[in-house]
Amino acid sequence: MKKNRFIAFVSAVSLTAGLLFTSCYDNIYALIEKEVAIDNDGLNGDISNIVRCGNFLFLSNGSIFGKKAEPRITKNWRRTTSPVNGASEFNVSDRVAMLAADSTYVYALALFYDEGDDGSNFNYRRAIYAAKGADFPALQWKLVDTSALTTGDTIGDDYHSIKNVFDNKSNTTRNAYANIMGNIYKLNGPSTPTIIQDLEDHFIGQSPALTMNCTNFKETDYFSNYYAFASDSQFLYYSPTYTKGDSNTISLSSAIYYSDNPSSGVFNPLYSKHYVLSLAVTKDFLFYGTDNGLERLCIDSANPLFGQVVSFANNGNNVISEHVYMVYVLDETKPMAMTDLYCASTIYSSISSSTDSYDSIGLYACNAGGNWNRDGD
Numbered sequence: 413m414k415k416n417r418f419i420a421f422v423s424a425v426s427l428t429a430g431l432l433f434t435s436c437y438d439n440i441y442a443l444i445e446k447e448v449a450i451d452n453d454g455l456n457g458d459i460s461n462i463v464r465c466g467n468f469l470f471l472s473n474g475s476i477f478g479k480k481a482e483p484r485i486t487k488n489w490r491r492t493t494s495p496v497n498g499a500s501e502f503n504v505s506d507r508v509a510m511l512a513a514d515s516t517y518v519y520a521l522a523l524f525y526d527e528g529d530d531g532s533n534f535n536y537r538r539a540i541y542a543a544k545g546a547d548f549p550a551l552q553w554k555l556v557d558t559s560a561l562t563t564g565d566t567i568g569d570d571y572h573s574i575k576n577v578f579d580n581k582s583n584t585t586r587n588a589y590a591n592i593m594g595n596i597y598k599l600n601g602p603s604t605p606t607i608i609q610d611l612e613d614h615f616i617g618q619s620p621a622l623t624m625n626c627t628n629f630k631e632t633d634y635f636s637n638y639y640a641f642a643s644d645s646q647f648l649y650y651s652p653t654y655t656k657g658d659s660n661t662i663s664l665s666s667a668i669y670y671s672d673n674p675s676s677g678v679f680n681p682l683y684s685k686h687y688v689l690s691l692a693v694t695k696d697f698l699f700y701g702t703d704n705g706l707e708r709l710c711i712d713s714a715n716p717l718f719g720q721v722v723s724f725a726n727n728g729n730n731v732i733s734e735h736v737y738m739v740y741v742l743d744e745t746k747p748m749a750m751t752d753l754y755c756a757s758t759i760y761s762s763i764s765s766s767t768d769s770y771d772s773i774g775l776y777a778c779n780a781g782g783n784w785n786r787d788g789d
Contacts, residue, residue, distance in 0.1 A: 454786025465545030701736025749781035
């Protein structure tokens, strides 16, 4: 498979940043346009991702919340049991950094913290836990056995054996994976994960060792180190925004590429108005997060606006004006006006220096073409 030869960056910059790779950040949501009143009664915190396991959705903001995967149901998120207890003996908040799911299990990547000699906090240990999603809300977490795959439990702050967990985002054939020591493993409940061979044959990006994303396209799982990576029944889509190894710098791109035959290495370009950080698909639009809020791009070939960035009919143009690292679509087979959308954002500054308050931090949702609003319990 040809890799990267077809990639032409429209524009790229480097920032000292990067999801799990960065030392600290606050995610702060911008206020919505004046015509729409915002309900501040929603989930707060750093929403890393939303995953589906059977009939339930789960998300993590350090703690874990879940709800039924039903359309047009606002809020109703309930706190579940967690594999971490919150504050550790060092008064540092141990947390769940991200989730993944297959058709049976939800997987949580847990981060445990210690206090260094200089008084700073550092993540000294990472572990993966598994629980059956059907047991929601009383999830029974079990430690995933990675003892034969890692160099030990306690790793310095600059390197961790377990990089991340992720899944293929399929609602029909769902698989979950973990990047451990630069190798990709399929998660199998609490049992020892199974290594994926010949990953290069279905990899798009810079280095398989940095894999942190996956999408299922035509019954095949494709892997990438790009943040924005998704597919529908016709095309696989990506934008080449990625973290440069362990350097804590992000290379950003405003290009989006699509192909009906990814293994050929031939992709066609589309262009965003801003740098692309996350990506999800509805039947008629690419719905994606940028460094300047939300955008959507028409992918309906019968529409004269195909390939163009199209303003939202609701308040989506103004709901968030910062970095949007998480977007999620409940049912990618339906048009945008008939399914539910979720998003979350992050900015690289402290909350004390922001004009936003803690009440404006959290999850937002758009239910079946309605206005964006806070989403919570």
